[in-house]
Amino acid sequence: MSQPAxxxxxxxxxxxxxxxxxxxxxxxxxxxxGxxxxxVTYGGAAGRLEAALVLAPDVPLGEAAAMLPVAGIGFQNALGALSPPEVAVHLEWAGAxxxxxxxxxxxxxxxxxxxxEAIPGWLVIGLTLDILPQSPDQGGEDPDRTALHAxxxxxxxxxxxxxxxxxxxYLWLSRWDAGEVRAVHDQWTGLLHGLSETVTQSGRSGTFLGIDERFAMLLRDAERTHSIPLTELLEEAT
Incomplete structure (x- = not known):
């Protein structure tokens, strides 16, 4: 029997x-x-939730890329509402x-x-979540990978x-669109994994200091602080 849409x-x-x-x-x-x-597309591999959302922002890409952290906040809120209270959800700057x-x-x-500085015709935000373990080592020899059921x-x-x-x-997109950028910024900062730790991003390693007003990663190495924009995370079309 098929599930309801x-x-x-x-x-x-x-x-x-x-x-x-x-x-x-x-x-x-x-x-x-067009x-x-x-x-919203959804489906995909067995044991996973795979989905994507098509958006059409009316601001330059450098600003519109904030829809990635907005979608991350939306996911944390969603799972937080459905899962036991002891389940902790955090987000990596690069999307994990x-x-x-x-x-x-x-x-x-x-x-x-x-x-x-160009206004994009489209943004697509993709979500992948392991519902069941995707390999025998997941949670065993690979303790840094888990699945929802585990x-x-x-x-x-x-x-x-x-x-x-x-x-x-959608609620957070509405707030961001209404100019509540600080609220989005503060919410995402509270969920970020790896703050004050040594990380590697876009070929640079250093201390993850936080994010700037456009949600760029602030990465401090031995010489200076680098600002890595969210646009670095854009995937190439294939």
Whole structure:
């Protein structure tokens, strides 16, 4: 018996991809062909929640890339509402999602432009989350990887989580669009994994000091502090 289709807020509409297909690639292709903003593609590999959201920002890419952390906050809020209270969700600056300290999935970003001052035609935010372990070593010889069921979240329905991710992301997108950038900044900072630790990003290693007003990573090495923009995370079209 097939599951009912997920229900999304107004202006959002879902499309389930064929079994084994990549929802991120499907959303990117649909955006390139001129689909309406608000498309949510979902489906993909067994034991995983895979989804993507198509957006059409009206600000330059350097600002619009903030939709990646906005979607991260939306995910944390969504899982926080559905999982036991002891489950901790944190976000890496580059998009990885950590549950109780271990990586469990991540967020991806694509646009039709890489120019920071250009207004993109489309942004696509992708989400991947391991519901079940994806390898025998996950949680054993690879303790830095986990799955939702291994962290006490076996009762969380993936489609309910997808609905909640879109709903909470929409709320934060609305706040960001209304000019509440500081609220988004503060919320994301509180969820960031690795602050004050040594990290490597975009070929540089140093201390992760925090983020600036445009959500760029501030990375301090032996010589100076580097500002790494979110646009560094954009994936190449394939």
């Amino acid at each position: 997920p229900q999304f807020p107004p202006l959002f509409h879902g499309h389930e991809v064929a079994r084994g297909a990549d929802p991120f690639a499907a959303a990117r292709d649909a955006a390139a062909q 689909c309406e903003a608000g498309l 999602i950590r549950i109780n300290g271990a990586r469990c999935g991540g967020l991806r970003l694509w646009s039709d432009t890489r120019e920071a 962290e006490g979240c076996g009762d969380v329905d993936p489609l309910a989580l997808l609905e909640a991710w879109i709903r909470h992301s």
